[in-house]
Amino acid sequence: MDVTDDFGPFDGRTWINCSHQGPLPRVAVEAAQDAVNMKITPHRMARSEVFTEVPLRLRETLGQLVGVHPDDIILGNSASYGLNVLANGVRWRDGDEILLVSEDFPATIFPWLPLRERGVRLRFIKPEGPRLDPTELESQITPATRLFCVTWVHSFTGYAIDETAIAQVCRRHNVMCVLNVSQGLGYRQMKPAEIGVDAISSCGFKWLCGPYGTGFCWIRPELRDTLVYTQGYWLANLTANDLRGDFAYEIRSDLGARAYDLFCTANFLNFMPWTKSVEFLLKCGIEKIEVHNHALASRLIDNVDRDRFEIHSPTGGPARSSIVVLRHRGEGQTKRCFEVLKDQAIDVSLRKGSLRASPHLYNTERDIDRLVDVLNAFGR
Numbered sequence: 001m002d003v004t005d006d007f008g009p010f011d012g013r014t015w016i017n018c019s020h021q022g023p024l025p026r027v028a029v030e031a032a033q034d035a036v037n038m039k040i041t042p043h044r045m046a047r048s049e050v051f052t053e054v055p056l057r058l059r060e061t062l063g064q065l066v067g068v069h070p071d072d073i074i075l076g077n078s079a080s081y082g083l084n085v086l087a088n089g090v091r092w093r094d095g096d097e098i099l100l101v102s103e104d105f106p107a108t109i110f111p112w113l114p115l116r117e118r119g120v121r122l123r124f125i126k127p128e129g130p131r132l133d134p135t136e137l138e139s140q141i142t143p144a145t146r147l148f149c150v151t152w153v154h155s156f157t158g159y160a161i162d163e164t165a166i167a168q169v170c171r172r173h174n175v176m177c178v179l180n181v182s183q184g185l186g187y188r189q190m191k192p193a194e195i196g197v198d199a200i201s202s203c204g205f206k207w208l209c210g211p212y213g214t215g216f217c218w219i220r221p222e223l224r225d226t227l228v229y230t231q232g233y234w235l236a237n238l239t240a241n242d243l244r245g246d247f248a249y250e251i252r253s254d255l256g257a258r259a260y261d262l263f264c265t266a267n268f269l270n271f272m273p274w275t276k277s278v279e280f281l282l283k284c285g286i287e288k289i290e291v292h293n294h295a296l297a298s299r300l301i302d303n304v305d306r307d308r309f310e311i312h313s314p315t316g317g318p319a320r321s322s323i324v325v326l327r328h329r330g331e332g333q334t335k336r337c338f339e340v341l342k343d344q345a346i347d348v349s350l351r352k353g354s355l356r357a358s359p360h361l362y363n364t365e366r367d368i369d370r371l372v373d374v375l376n377a378f379g380r
């Protein structure tokens with residue numbers, strides 16, 4: 001895969017840090033410019049159809065990405081948004097319990113915290129190994145458990161859970177299964193309706209290469225229909241065209257997922273480019289991107305000096321992702337190493353005391369070799 005001309009320029013830097021921010025492909029930059037032009041000369045926004053076309057096209061693209069009907073996509077601005085829709089929408093009963101995983105990414109935990117005030121108990125599972133085993137989940141479910149929420153690919157460890165087995169455990173016990181898929185979607189196949197989870201939520205600004213402030217969620221329609229509707233939004237119920245004549249101040253009964261969209265759903269500056277980004281990924285092919293990313297991660301794992309660096313993310317098997325987590329064996333050296341990389345114009349993250357490299361479709365073998373060269377020369 002060679003898409004280097006479709007991204008950048010990167011100011012001469014090597015960005016191996018997609019799990020922090022994914023860059024916009026050029027087609028998305030052009031779409032962002034179109035959105036800016038519309039606002040410079042607002043007569044271009046006078047055609048009221050653009051307010052419906054922009055979200056419609058994004059829904060179609062995201063629906064294709066995760067294999068669900070576009071009408072079932074809820075548009076938001078983050079992973080947190082979708083999880084909050086659920087936290088606020090489920091009809092909780094006193095004594096209900098939510099299971100979470102300790103040390104999960106904060107975005108997967110915080111949406112549920114306010115529910116403690118509403119009589120919902122939160123219980124944290126501490127996995128024995130580096131990722132939660134489905135049997136551990138099963139052993140923790142009680143008759144009070146209503147929902148389980150976990151991150152698909154862990155931001156700090158690079159481990160992916162066995163989403164199919166986890167979903168099966170939840171189904172067996174009639175527990176809602178919710179996944180934060182932010183660190184996997186864009187290079188791993190995720191078909192939530194097929195594997196039987198109840199909801200997924202994702203940000204759009206990492207592996208989906210959208211602008212910051214994008215996200216979406218999918219909630220199984222049968223579950224969505226049971227949620228409390230709390231957020232009356234005029235443009236979900238009316239169009240700007242309706243204002244030209246008489247209209248009713250009434251909530252439509254056929255809103256479906258749109259009832260839960262973030263307000264100002266025709267978010268031109270963000271959604272026009274994001275649509276182009278996801279279309280671009282789909283054109284490249286998610287499976288091909290996974291193979292590409294996998295090869296780059298392997299190149300790093302295979303070539304870094306293991307006498308000096310230990311790998312904390314999985315080095316093989318289905319738990320592997322495009323996130324490689326490594327740490328220098330010397331006391332305090334990992335942080336120094338991070339600084340040296342930055343000075344050498346190579347960007348990775350420092351998370352929980354480890355380096356996190358996360359290559360995506362725009363990265364090349366040369367990028368990985370540059371990273372390996374600096375790592376292997378470090379402290380010599």
Ligand SMILES: Cc1ncc(COP(=O)(O)O)c(C=O)c1O
Nearest residue numbers: 078079080105107151155182203
């Ligand atoms: C697993 C995971 N979820 C979500 C996010 C971002 O959260 P939000 O989109 O709610 O800001 C991150 C960012 O690092 C993440 O790693």
